[in-house]
Amino acid sequence: MLYPQLNLPSRNSVAFLYHMSYFDYLKEYMKMASYERLQLHGMVEILLSYFVKHAHPKAAFNDKRLTTVLDMIQQNINKRISIEDLAANACLTKSYLIRTFRQTLGISPLQYINHKKIQHAQTLLLGSEMSIQEIAQAVGMDDSSYFIRLFKKQIGFTPQEYRKRLIG
Structure with missing residues (x-):
């Protein structure tokens, strides 16, 4: 340990x-x-x-198209990302992408996207003085109340509580 x-x-x-x-x-x-x-x-x-x-x-993924999808998510974390766009960009059908993603990573593409967006939001909360609404927009979520609910579901605190607990 x-x-x-x-x-x-x-x-x-x-x-x-x-x-x-x-x-x-x-x-x-x-x-x-x-x-x-x-x-x-x-x-x-x-x-x-x-x-x-x-x-x-x-060991790399067997399917390079999945790597393309992961790169696209990372590069567009500040935008709204649709599963349809990811599938089209990787030349896959939506159902094949969802199935392959889940088999390879153990979660759905949407869960992965939301997880990455919340990780980015955590960084913004600690490293900036942006408002919660600005952070929601910075991670591609126009609805700040949805962002707050999603953040609390994943982290256990609202963004404000998270910032207050860690920064003081």
Whole structure:
């Protein structure tokens, strides 16, 4: 176990997000001056580049069209993404895309898209002073009340509660 003193309930990253040590770290991080945060980010990127350089490639998807779909989602995370557009872009039928996506990743394309949008929203909540409505629009959701419901369903807090708990 990497940090046994933290007594994390599991190796699950979601469980780590709710652990008090994580909240304590984030509070300290937010107290840092801008230049200190930039230095910290730089050091992390240097470490990450070392791991990327020496990493061994993971087995790729058999279907390169699925990789195209994942890339399209990542590149368009700030827009409304339809399953039909994803399927058309990858030259697949909608039903084949949904079936293959679920078999390969274990979730539907829509669940994956929403998960990625909420991840991006978490970054915006902590790294900007954008309003909740602006963040909803920045992740391609015009209905901010739907965004808030989806955020709470995935994270367990509303975006405002999340920001308040982590930034203070």
